[in-house]
Amino acid sequence: MIDSKLSPILTVKELQKQFGGHVVLSDVNLIVQRGSIVSVLGRSGTGKSVFLKCLAGLLEPDGGEIRFDSGGTNTSRLRCSYLFQANALFDSLTAFENVALPLEQTTRFGTSEIERAVAAALRTLGLEKFAEYYPAQLSGGMQKRLALARALVTRPALVLFDEPTAGLDPPARHSVFSMIIRYKEEYDFTALVVTHDVSEALIFSDRVALLEKGRIYFEGNPADFAASDDSVVRSFGDNAITDSASRDW
């Protein structure tokens, strides 16, 4: 699935984060290969979102190192986008304005170039007819696609997905992961997905990592995860594996 010759786009070493003495991340190590889809699994409250926010620069790690392909550490997040669990769309801006925002604010593109790029992103995600709609006028799935359009319009090398399927029914969850696969090919990005949706993650990911007690407890391909005899891995994945087995993953 992954070309092993590809270089890592993200390397996390001994990442630590605590809040008022409560250790959330104690020693997280992870390597993400360029062009892959890596899912970070874990129970609620194990620090998956904290991990992602450290990567995105929204939280300052207490220790450890985050290295991106640019070679910079911690603060260097070259061409990295973040898809929030609740989308974080600007409710006072239209769909068009939401997608245009990062281009207007971070590039030297002219108005016509921005209009072309935004129209293309909206068209790709099937939202061209809703350009003048406000986020509140769109359905949950359309909002998710709009957030993805905004994340992809700057052509990021790495996209961080925070619980992209939270609160969605099984068909919608499946379509979100399908969407990630589809646009990953089209936009050529690497995806790091934080989720507790084990069954979908095992189907769509190239690698899975299980975050448990502040560290990466398991890291490997989905087949190894499913075949693991480890009690922690099994207890986490049993239901999902049973569920997804019926879909011939």
Added chain:
Amino acid sequence: MLRLLQMVGRRSLVTVAGLGEFADFVSRALVAAPTARQLGKGFARAINEQGVRCLVVITIVALFAGLVLGLQGYYVLARFGSAGLLGTFVSLTLTRELAPVLASLMIVGQAGSAIAAEIGVNRNSEQIDALTTMGINPLAYLITPRLLAAVFVFPILTTAFAFVGIVGGYLSGSVLLGLDAGVYWSAARSSVDFGDIRECLLKALVFGLLTIAICCHSGFNTHRQIGASGSRAVGISTTRAVVLSSIATLASDYLITSFLV
């Protein structure tokens, strides 16, 4: 006694730290101005938010303030046989005190509360975090245009307030109570000098920067509200913004007046 001292000391430290953090917030927002992208667009939106939308309420309040001043002033001055000084009374009261203070309180009530609530919602729904992840400076995008707009809007609306208020004084003093219009306007014109106008505009400028900064800061830090989150935190931020801005307006009014008088 020791506990009381400890509590006072702790509160004082928290207050000083809060003031320092507020000063840092404002200075970072102003320093971000040269690097802010599409500042004109945000500035125009802020002018509309603070200026255009407040014009009606400013006009109405100024008119009634002038009407009341004219009415009260006429009867008080008439007791001493000085009704002819009504123009002086109304114009000086408005220019030196009431126009900057009332205009500021009105703008805070109308626009400041909306700013605090909007930024609070931006914070609660992770829109500010989204800006950060997109590589956009949230202060430059959300705060800088509003602070710059306040520098222009407050003096303009304060001037409008003073003018409409003086017209209100004329309506009650001359049109309703029969004071000669020439006497009123002559007194109003001749009594206001450059120093009064300077004081008026200086107050408007200070009130504008101070109150809009407080409203922006309150909304921006909605997530730090102790014991409240979500929509309740937004409500508390908004109330806090209006209360602190009103106190700041009156306190700074006293300080400026005591230095300039």
